[in-house]
Amino acid sequence: MNKKGALRLSALLGAIAVVGVLAGGCGGGGSSSSGGSGSVNRPIQVTTSQDIPHTDPAVAYDTLSWPVVHATFVTLVTYNKTGQGFVPWAATSVPKPQNGGKKYVFTLHKGMKFTDGEPVNAQAFKYEIERILTPKTKSPVSGFYTNIVGAKAYQKNPNGDLKGVKVLSPYKIEFDLVKPNETFMQTMAIPPASAVPKKAVEKEGPNFDSNPVGSGPFKVKKFSHGSKLILVKNPDYKNLGGAPETTAAQSNEIDISIGINPTTEIQRVEQGSADYELETAIPSSQYLQVKNNPKWKPYIKSAISNTIWYMYGNVQEKPFNNPKVRLALQYAIDKKRIVQVLAGEAVPANQVLPPNMPGHDKSIKSYPYDPKKAKALLKQAGYPNGFHIDFWDQNSSDEPKVDQVIQNNLSKVGIKMTLHSVSFSEWISKIESGKTQSGVGAWSQDFPDPSDFLDVLLNCNQIPANNQAHYCNKQVDKELAQALTETNHSKRIAMYQKIQKQILADHPWVPLFYQKSIYFANPKLKGDYIHPVFYQTYQSWHLTQ
């Protein structure tokens, strides 16, 4: 190349460099490859492929938003580490129910404030419940709070007063319920029930969802949808209650990089340029690789989550209306094989309630995989040559693999299956129409209470959306209603165990597996246990040398 040409090339490279400087300037911020074994004071680097949808407690309702809301806002009570009990947080104690389980009075700690200076008081908690019930907020969790006296009237006329929430004094708040309901305390401990500052919410409007003002251990320093969320320590926060996350060693900053593809996420953690990847499941092909390499063993954090996957058939129609057919299916499905194709990111299920859910019954026996017995039962049921079914499932991640195992298992006992493997959006609209003959369903908890599974998935009033099996047993419904109001905890759990046994005896489902939450994280990151409700408790995270 002659000199002039070389000059032109260098001009071009210069132009690229200018663009590059612009790229740096326009923010985003990515990995700094200087991470790894450096100082413990550096920000903790977190990655996720999916955007974090919300930071406003009133609209947050997913596993990525809740950890952020839990880190930036405060509820009256919160969960202990196991998620199976409550501890006070903004309240001074966990109140006992009064008036036959229809009244709860919380006394608040004084001296808490939002990052904009507004006090955290009874009014701030009442305001949040009002927001959730206001239709304009479009809150997905409004259904949890309609048992409060006056809630339904308030939904119709949000300018009126929400009678069932009384501000007795600036630091005392009373909740009155229409019917006693033991899940009330759960609805007070989940992130949506956090105190929010009225002034900031009214000033920001819907933008509050991206510029939240909270009172929790962290505050949102920057939130750029689809690219970055930065949490920094809130210097004004004091853990006055008994929140189990000790903030003594709390990190100063957590940087969440959004939109990184799952393969790159794992590579970043391996390389040390990220400390934690937020996918709820590592892609199964990659999970096998890291699982079988002793080097990465300390990096894998895993816990069985409160999520059940099941196979259902519409029990009100042929052939699933025949109890023998449903019993045959219990023997026909090879759950171990399903877990195997999921690379071990699950455990076989034998009941509705997952192992970490109160009410999970260890005495329940699993049905062995026995296609011969299944075939014999089908013959007894009047289907010696099997039958044909229409089967619906989502086509995301590993689900097609599960469907294929089921298809193969069923064909061995003579059941031919037409598989409709569709997108989530198509799947859910089909489910809601109640027109699926059979398929795979899944449910993740809202909160760790057996009613959130048994009442939601198998009550007659949940047909067709959540109760895809169209299972309806009036006796079960009656006992579910009784259990909901029982105030003695152990008695209540025993009631749910009895109900579950009754349901399982009817075989509306084949319980398939409980999903594991698996994260890949730098072992130098401490305090990062997987919480059954919040998943990540950022406020307890810290790095060690």
Added chain:
Amino acid sequence: MAAYAIRRIAWLFFTLFIVSVITFAIAFLMPVDPARMVAGPNAPQSVVNSIHRQLGLDKPIPVQYLDFVDRAIHGNFGRSYRTQQEVLPAIMQRFPRTAVLAIAGVIVELAIGVTTGIIVAVKRGAAEGFSNLFVLLGLAVPQFWLGIILLFFLAYKFPIFPLGGTGGFMSLILPAFTFGIGGAALYTRMTRAGMLEVLNEGYIRTAKAKGLKNSAVIFKHAFRNAMRPVVTMFGMDLGYALGGLLVIEEVFGWPGIGTQAWQAVQNQDIPMIMGTVLFASLLIVAANLVIDLLYPLLDPRIAYS
């Protein structure tokens, strides 16, 4: 010229109108209720119904479209169903990143493609074989594969560049090259063909005969005339790239408007779908228009009347 420009601008608006109708119709043909996507899989039907009404989805679709047009004319594209952000500011927040990547990518393809094209046209011989191989590979290699391979070797195995994300100049190089290599192959072929055609013209022989230096013949006489198809393609390329580079943005975790549009589609976020599709269409149509209007400057033989 002015009349031509006005006519073309009118066409631009007409094109955008057609795009908006088609996009709106497709968004509503999808079988799911957007309110369900807002509420999440666990919310009961009554909550979904309430959100459905709040979003105005209970109105007839033509009425919803007219509402949309009415608001859009006043510069208001609504708020994202999912993130509650205003659509236009949300796009403008991410657009600079796509713009930087698009410009860098186009520079890479031009730099490699045009340079190789000229060299091959002038030198012929062995260079031609090499260039054919490069063109073949450049066109055949899928972007997502090239991106993953570059990331694996140059960011993971040998951590020269960051592993995805946007963090300064270094993070721009791999995505820009991933985009540029495929395009460079096309430019090589186009430049070479154009140059070969022009180099056989009589005026080139004349230029050589009057004793001009070889570089002057190539750059001053031949290249300028061979450039017109390259400029046309450059305009279309830039418009297309500015509209979002979904595959590259996805592979490299580059938060531009390509992934923004993709997320909107996945979440049935209709205001965001409308916003991102119209924005990308506007860029493509406008880029074509600008290039057409620039022709007479490049080649005085072309004049619009």
